[in-house]
Amino acid sequence: MxxxxxxxxxxxxxxxxxxxxxxxxxxxxxxxxxxxxxxxxxxxxxxxxxxxxxxxxxxxxxxxxxxxxxxxxxxxxxxxxxxxxxxxxxxxxxxxxxxxxxxxxxxxxxxxxxxxxxxxxxxxxxxxxxxRIHVLPFEVGSAIKERFYPSSAKPDAPPPSLCRLYFGTSLEEKKRTSRFFSTDHFAIDPSQYAELRATFPMLESAENVARGMGDMLARIHWQTGFDARDVEFGMAGDGIQEIMYYVVDFNQASSAAHARTSAHLR
Structure with a gap:
C-alpha cells in the first residue's frame, strides 16, 4: 500500500x-x-x-x-x-x-x-x-459558499474567486428565491459580510470597507476626472493567504465631462 x-x-x-x-x-x-x-x-x-x-x-x-x-x-x-x-x-x-x-x-x-x-x-x-486577481483564501471562499450560496447552487459549484461587495442593498432574500446563480458574479451584502467577519476577524470592518468605497469613488472623480459609474468593489486573495480589496469593471466609466454632457442630452 x-x-x-x-x-x-x-x-x-x-x-x-x-x-x-x-x-x-x-x-x-x-x-x-x-x-x-x-x-x-x-x-x-x-x-x-x-x-x-x-x-x-x-x-x-x-x-x-x-x-x-x-x-x-x-x-x-x-x-x-x-x-x-x-x-x-x-x-x-x-x-x-x-x-x-x-x-x-x-x-x-x-x-x-x-x-x-x-x-x-x-x-x-x-x-x-x-x-491577475488571485482567488480568495480557501477557508474564506469555502465559508462564503457554505453560508451564502442559494439552495439552487450545485453541490460541486466552486467558491467565488472574487467576491463582490454590494453594500447598498440586502441580497439575502433575493438569493434565496432566485433561480439564477453564478460564481463569476457572486456578491454579499453588509449583514453577510459582518457574519463572515465574525469568523474571520482579519477582514476589514464593514465601516472601513464602506469608507474605502467612498474614498475610491472620490479619488476617481475628483483626482482623475472620471465618472465611476458601474464599477464594482470586491475582495479576493494575494496568492498566499491574505485578503485584498479591489475595484474592477471600468467598461462603462467615462470622463466626468463626457458623463455630464450625456446626462444633459438624455
Missing amino acids: STEATPVDYMDYSDETHKPVRIGGGSFATVYAWRGGPLAFKVAAARGHCTSIHQEFVMLRMLYAHSTSDSWVSALFRLPKPYGFYDPGTNTIILNDGHLQSRIGSSPGHRTAIANPLQGITKYTAAYAMD
Missing part, C-alpha cells in the same frame, strides 16, 4: 503551461489566465465589443497611473495594473509602459522583456492584459 500523501481533491496540473483557462466572465467579456501565471486577460465576447474593451483598457491605464502616487498609498481598494491591449482590426499591441519586465535576470538564453503579453490568448477579438 502506498503511503504517499495526496492533496484533497487532487488534480493533475502537469499541463498547466500549455493553454489558458477561464477564470471568470459574463456576457460582455471572458477572463482567462495561464495556469500559475501572474496575468489575467480580458477577452471581448464578440468582435463588436472591441471599442468597449479598448475604452476600459485606456480608463484603467489612466486610473492606475494616478494610483501609483503617494496620495493613493492609503487607499483600501486596489486597481489591477494593465499591461497591454490587442486590437484585432489592425493586429497591433498597445503596451502600457513599454515592455513587461521578466523576473528572470539577464543571462545568455533569457530575454529580459516580453514584447507581447497577449501572445496565444486571442486573434479574432479585442483583449487586454492586467494583473
Whole structure:
C-alpha cells in the first residue's frame, strides 16, 4: 500500500503551461489566465465589443497611473495594473509602459522583456492584459459558499474567486428565491459580510470597507476626472493567504465631462 500523501481533491496540473483557462466572465467579456501565471486577460465576447474593451483598457491605464502616487498609498481598494491591449482590426499591441519586465535576470538564453503579453490568448477579438486577481483564501471562499450560496447552487459549484461587495442593498432574500446563480458574479451584502467577519476577524470592518468605497469613488472623480459609474468593489486573495480589496469593471466609466454632457442630452 502506498503511503504517499495526496492533496484533497487532487488534480493533475502537469499541463498547466500549455493553454489558458477561464477564470471568470459574463456576457460582455471572458477572463482567462495561464495556469500559475501572474496575468489575467480580458477577452471581448464578440468582435463588436472591441471599442468597449479598448475604452476600459485606456480608463484603467489612466486610473492606475494616478494610483501609483503617494496620495493613493492609503487607499483600501486596489486597481489591477494593465499591461497591454490587442486590437484585432489592425493586429497591433498597445503596451502600457513599454515592455513587461521578466523576473528572470539577464543571462545568455533569457530575454529580459516580453514584447507581447497577449501572445496565444486571442486573434479574432479585442483583449487586454492586467494583473491577475488571485482567488480568495480557501477557508474564506469555502465559508462564503457554505453560508451564502442559494439552495439552487450545485453541490460541486466552486467558491467565488472574487467576491463582490454590494453594500447598498440586502441580497439575502433575493438569493434565496432566485433561480439564477453564478460564481463569476457572486456578491454579499453588509449583514453577510459582518457574519463572515465574525469568523474571520482579519477582514476589514464593514465601516472601513464602506469608507474605502467612498474614498475610491472620490479619488476617481475628483483626482482623475472620471465618472465611476458601474464599477464594482470586491475582495479576493494575494496568492498566499491574505485578503485584498479591489475595484474592477471600468467598461462603462467615462470622463466626468463626457458623463455630464450625456446626462444633459438624455
